[in-house]
Each structure stands twice: as C-alpha cells, then as structure tokens.
Amino acid sequence: MKDGTEKLIGALSEAVVPVERLPSPAMRAAQWLGFAVLFVGALVVLRGYRADIGARLSDVEFAIPWAASLFVAVTAAVAAFYMTVPGTPRWIVALPLAPLAVWLATLGAGCVRELSEQGLAVLGVSLDCIEFISLTSVPLAAVLVWMLRRAAPLAPSGTFAMGALAAAAAGSAGLELYHHIDTSTEALVWHVGTVGVVTLIGLSSGRRALAVASVND
Amino acid sequence: MDSDDWSNLLALAQAGDAPAYRRFLSEAAGFLRAIIARTGIPQDQIEDVVQETLISVHAIRHTYDPTRPVRPWLTAIARRRAIDWRRRRNSARAHEVALDDAGHETFADPDANRDKDKAEAAAAIRRWLAELPPGQRQAVELLKLRELSLNEAAAVSGQSVGALKVATHRAMITLRKLWKRDEPA
Known part of the structure; x- marks a missing residue:
C-alpha cells in the first residue's frame, strides 16, 4: 500500500503547477462586505430612506439593535470565510454570538414591554420585511457561495449557514433604514424570524450549495 | 523536520x-x-x-x-x-447484506434471490469494466468508483478535466452497449 502512496506522491509532484494563493479570509470577507454595502445601499436608495432616519438612529432602542444586526453580518461573514481555511480554530464560529445576543436581547426586552402594554395588537403582518430580506439574501448568498467555493469548505453546512446568517443580517440592517416598523415586536418576529429561516435554509442546503468545491466532490 | x-x-x-x-x-x-x-x-x-x-x-x-x-x-x-x-x-x-452459508443458494421465490442477483450484477460490471479502453476505464475508476473530484482525478491521471469528462461519457455509452449485449433475452 505504501508503494501506492509513493506512486501517488510522484504523480502529484509531477503534475504540480503554480497556483494563485488565496487572499486572507479577512480580505475576502472585506470584499464581500463591500459588495453587500453597495448592493443593499443601492436598494435602500432606490426605495427611499425613511424620513425620520436621523431621529431613529439617535434613539438607543432603534440604534442598538440596528448596530447589533450590522455586527452580526460582519462577524458572520468573517467567520464563514475563516471556516473555509483548514486548521482555523473552532472558536471562530462563536464570533457572531455576542452581537446576535445583543440583537435578540434588545429586541426581546422591547417586545416584552410592548406586549405587556398593548397585547398582541402590537403585531401587524409585514410581508414587505420577508420580501426584502429574502430578496437581498439570495444574491448576497449567491456571491458568497461563489467566493467560498474558491476555498476549502470542509464543513459545508455550517459554513453556508454562517454565510446565510451574514447575508440575511445585512438585508435586515438595510431594511431598517427605509422600512417604517417602529415596534420591537414586529422587528423581532419579521426581521429576526426571516433571518432565522434563511439561516436554517443555509444549514440544510449547504452541502449541496458547496458540494462542487474541490474538497467535497 | x-x-x-x-x-x-x-x-x-x-x-x-x-x-x-x-x-x-x-x-x-x-x-x-x-x-x-x-x-x-x-x-x-x-x-x-x-x-x-x-x-x-x-x-x-x-x-x-x-x-x-x-x-x-x-x-x-x-x-x-x-x-x-x-x-x-x-x-x-x-446497502450490503452479509452472506451466510445458505446465502449462495437460489430459491423459488424471485424476491429471495436478490442477493444472488446483486453478486451477478457486480461480476458483470467488473467484466464490462475490464473490456473498456484504458483511458475510459481509468476515468470510471477515479470518478465513479473512488469518487474523486474532476480536479483530483485530473491530478492523479495526468488527463485534463475536459478529457476526463469525454472519457467518462464514452465509457457510459460503451457500458450501456455491453449491458445490452449481455442482457438475457
């Protein structure tokens, strides 16, 4: 059997050609985030900023969860790219946990207060949110998959779920800039809920989405 | 080191x-x-x-x-x-069934002979693979039996990805012809 390995080593070293080294995961994450800012920004400009955006951003009840959703997008994208480099320490998958906890906790606290004051009447149906987050997630995730496939996603499901979380959180952060939703309850149900569904779809389809990458054929 | x-x-x-x-x-x-x-x-x-x-x-x-x-x-x-x-x-x-001593025997009920059919099919596939031209056989072995990716198979065989795809396609056509040839009437 070791003869076979020796033959294989001979064949591989004879077949070696120069390869272009992959840029660092941080650099690739920055490239994708740059694309995400341009893409989501263009959609927000096309649909029009909400008129009271200045006032909303100075309101901590809006600004903290919004900034947290932005950090979820950034940290999840960084984690997804690091996960495609073999040997990356496992703690990298925990990067988005802190901003995710802040996002859920701040919206959750507001939601509890609103429900205790106004009851279920506070929750309207907002199909716009689902449409915007889903529509932004698909092209953002498609570009991400294309970039991740150039590397080595050894754990395709987890990697794609992380990427889907980044894409959906970026969509949600963009949505907040134009959409008139003022209650934490609606933001929690429609925004975080859609982000969760998109992430689960990523988890279940990751193997297929990244299957043609060189290590997972 | x-x-x-x-x-x-x-x-x-x-x-x-x-x-x-x-x-x-x-x-x-x-x-x-x-x-x-x-x-x-x-x-x-x-x-x-x-x-x-x-x-x-x-x-x-x-x-x-x-x-x-x-x-x-x-x-x-x-x-x-x-x-x-x-x-x-x-x-x-x-997908495998362990054969016991009676496993090779054939039974009147066709369903009971599935193990025997599997063994015969495997033997036929081995025979047909041996009849393939070397390039086509290597492509099938690397891509279908060892389940390597196209890039990996190209690295091992020294063939280009395109040549491997063509060889696999031709191998499948040849295998189909061999199967028809040997199919019991």
Missing part, C-alpha cells in the same frame, strides 16, 4: 517547485498516517485515507497561508477525509 521547513516547502510547491513538493508530500505522509490512525480508521484502510488526504492537499494547496502553521492545516484535511471514509462505509453497509 520542523514546521517552518514544511511551510517553506509548501510555499515553494505553491510556486510550482516539483522537487520541494515531492519532499513535502513524502514527509507529510508519515505525519498524516499518524493522525489518521488516531481517528480509529482500521489499520488496513489507513493508507487509502492517507492517499485521499494527499489528493485533497493537492487540490486545495492554494488555501495554505505560509504565515500560518502547516500542521493544523494538514490535520483538519486528514480528519475530514477520515470522517468521509466513515460516512462512505456506513452508507455502503446500509
């Missing part, structure tokens, strides 16, 4: 240096053998998984960053190949 030397050798390999690459793979193979043995792969299968790991190392050598240590990079790839080996074995076991 310390990790820095391996890093340098792999960095040279990324630039296309064949002797450095051969030295790196030869020395890394021993390290991989030890890692794979620790994952609980049976002794007689370790070398297969080492070879699959080396093929993966070749296919994704562009992902190695020479400023990072090389051993965790190699270890992660080897562990992944060991997991895949176990997954394939479990999946194969789910």
Whole structure:
C-alpha cells in the first residue's frame, strides 16, 4: 500500500503547477462586505430612506439593535470565510454570538414591554420585511457561495449557514433604514424570524450549495 | 523536520517547485498516517485515507497561508477525509447484506434471490469494466468508483478535466452497449 502512496506522491509532484494563493479570509470577507454595502445601499436608495432616519438612529432602542444586526453580518461573514481555511480554530464560529445576543436581547426586552402594554395588537403582518430580506439574501448568498467555493469548505453546512446568517443580517440592517416598523415586536418576529429561516435554509442546503468545491466532490 | 521547513516547502510547491513538493508530500505522509490512525480508521484502510488526504492537499494547496502553521492545516484535511471514509462505509453497509452459508443458494421465490442477483450484477460490471479502453476505464475508476473530484482525478491521471469528462461519457455509452449485449433475452 505504501508503494501506492509513493506512486501517488510522484504523480502529484509531477503534475504540480503554480497556483494563485488565496487572499486572507479577512480580505475576502472585506470584499464581500463591500459588495453587500453597495448592493443593499443601492436598494435602500432606490426605495427611499425613511424620513425620520436621523431621529431613529439617535434613539438607543432603534440604534442598538440596528448596530447589533450590522455586527452580526460582519462577524458572520468573517467567520464563514475563516471556516473555509483548514486548521482555523473552532472558536471562530462563536464570533457572531455576542452581537446576535445583543440583537435578540434588545429586541426581546422591547417586545416584552410592548406586549405587556398593548397585547398582541402590537403585531401587524409585514410581508414587505420577508420580501426584502429574502430578496437581498439570495444574491448576497449567491456571491458568497461563489467566493467560498474558491476555498476549502470542509464543513459545508455550517459554513453556508454562517454565510446565510451574514447575508440575511445585512438585508435586515438595510431594511431598517427605509422600512417604517417602529415596534420591537414586529422587528423581532419579521426581521429576526426571516433571518432565522434563511439561516436554517443555509444549514440544510449547504452541502449541496458547496458540494462542487474541490474538497467535497 | 520542523514546521517552518514544511511551510517553506509548501510555499515553494505553491510556486510550482516539483522537487520541494515531492519532499513535502513524502514527509507529510508519515505525519498524516499518524493522525489518521488516531481517528480509529482500521489499520488496513489507513493508507487509502492517507492517499485521499494527499489528493485533497493537492487540490486545495492554494488555501495554505505560509504565515500560518502547516500542521493544523494538514490535520483538519486528514480528519475530514477520515470522517468521509466513515460516512462512505456506513452508507455502503446500509446497502450490503452479509452472506451466510445458505446465502449462495437460489430459491423459488424471485424476491429471495436478490442477493444472488446483486453478486451477478457486480461480476458483470467488473467484466464490462475490464473490456473498456484504458483511458475510459481509468476515468470510471477515479470518478465513479473512488469518487474523486474532476480536479483530483485530473491530478492523479495526468488527463485534463475536459478529457476526463469525454472519457467518462464514452465509457457510459460503451457500458450501456455491453449491458445490452449481455442482457438475457
């Protein structure tokens, strides 16, 4: 059997050609985030900023969860790219946990207060949110998959779920800039809920989405 | 050999240096053998998984960053190949039926002869594969039986990806003809 390995080593070293080294995961994450800012920004400009955006951003009840959703997008994208480099320490998958906890906790606290004051009447149906987050997630995730496939996603499901979380959180952060939703309850149900569904779809389809990458054929 | 030397050798390999690459793979193979043995792969299968790991190392050598240590990079790839080996074995076991002493006998009920049919089909496929031209046989063996990726199979066989695709397509046509030829009337 070791003869076979020796033959294989001979064949591989004879077949070696120069390869272009992959840029660092941080650099690739920055490239994708740059694309995400341009893409989501263009959609927000096309649909029009909400008129009271200045006032909303100075309101901590809006600004903290919004900034947290932005950090979820950034940290999840960084984690997804690091996960495609073999040997990356496992703690990298925990990067988005802190901003995710802040996002859920701040919206959750507001939601509890609103429900205790106004009851279920506070929750309207907002199909716009689902449409915007889903529509932004698909092209953002498609570009991400294309970039991740150039590397080595050894754990395709987890990697794609992380990427889907980044894409959906970026969509949600963009949505907040134009959409008139003022209650934490609606933001929690429609925004975080859609982000969760998109992430689960990523988890279940990751193997297929990244299957043609060189290590997972 | 310390990790820095391996890093340098792999960095040279990324630039296309064949002797450095051969030295790196030869020395890394021993390290991989030890890692794979620790994952609980049976002794007689370790070398297969080492070879699959080396093929993966070749296919994704562009992902190695020479400023990072090389051993965790190699270890992660080897562990992944060991997991895949176990997954394939479990999946194969789910489709296999152990033969006992009476397993080769044939029964009046056609359903009872499924094991015998499977064995005959496997023998026929082996016979047809032997009749394929060498290029087509190699393509089927690498892509369909060993389940390598096109890039990995290209690296091992020295054929281009395009040539492998054509060879596989032709092999399938030939196999279909052989199957029709031998099909019982």
